Amino acid sequence: MSKRAFAGVVRIEYPAWVDDVVDWARTYATDADRMRVAIAVARANVEQGTGGPFGAAIFERASGKLTAVGMNAVVRLHNSTLHAEMMAFMMAEQRVGSYTLHAEGRPEHELHTSCEPCAMCLGATLWSGVRRLVTGAAREDASRIDFDEGPVFAESYRYLEDRGIEIARNVLRDEARAVLELYRTSGGTIYNG
């Protein structure tokens, strides 16, 4: 067989600013506390020019410990799959050393995302093992700045709920939407419009 003309290695890492924005040591008690992490990451991503206006964070449900964050890195890392939620899942699973965040005898996890997930990320939510999904800005807030969410329907959410995933929406929606507006006014790339 012939040799490959490319390395076949994809390396995904956080931008340098992440530890300036995220306090990894504290615990986050309330939904608002947790959503603020996702929104802060989204905002920093825009302000630092490292990606689209989306952030996500995964917590242990009971303890409120932060497991991982994620931020949109599509343009930065030349990778259309790297929405904020996807990076958060990958980083959290790497940290716990498992392909599932719902392993027997381990703490349950929940995802906070600064905007309602696209079709890819909603599917990924199911496979990640998180037991709760909390969203900030709404799908229509994203479409207003021309980000498409793809084939997500009311029954898509029901599909997750039927499999035991709790869903809470519109947590700090105004703060989350403000980051989308900031991205629009700062002239950010709409890479999937």
Add this chain to the structure above:
Amino acid sequence: MSKRAFAGVVRIEYPAWVDDVVDWARTYATDADRMRVAIAVARANVEQGTGGPFGAAIFERASGKLTAVGMNAVVRLHNSTLHAEMMAFMMAEQRVGSYTLHAEGRPEHELHTSCEPCAMCLGATLWSGVRRLVTGAAREDASRIDFDEGPVFAESYRYLEDRGIEIARNVLRDEARAVLELYRTSGGTIYNG
């Protein structure tokens, strides 16, 4: 701020057998030629014990050149997002150096996948920029061995078609299904059942 307790680096790479199974130099003229690559990768993944029974391959539409392959790596790399299609998108985009396979002035691409995509991968298909999606085994073939495809509906496919993505199904379906059966009889992990 406090230090992170984990590296925050995810590294995705092919299993060692990939160059023994894939001929990178030849061109693939027909749908059957192209689908055979996806199925061969799926089969090798099962036989080598490196993951679930799913393979994918991305080609330049006109020339039939192979851009990248992908294989399920969920268990191998502790990463629930690494379905075959996702790895193929990431590797192809890394190879072309862009977050889209539909860049101005560049060749169009198409995805061949050994099984109908789950909700995550169908959404990712839209964002990847491939202009055509070709599938082998059907959703019900995967459910028969207890793999869930998630919230994918008839209107999910229409959503992609409305955005100009051509879809062709059941290409070498029997050969593709045989790999699913091989996985079942060899006692492979059903990690999202």
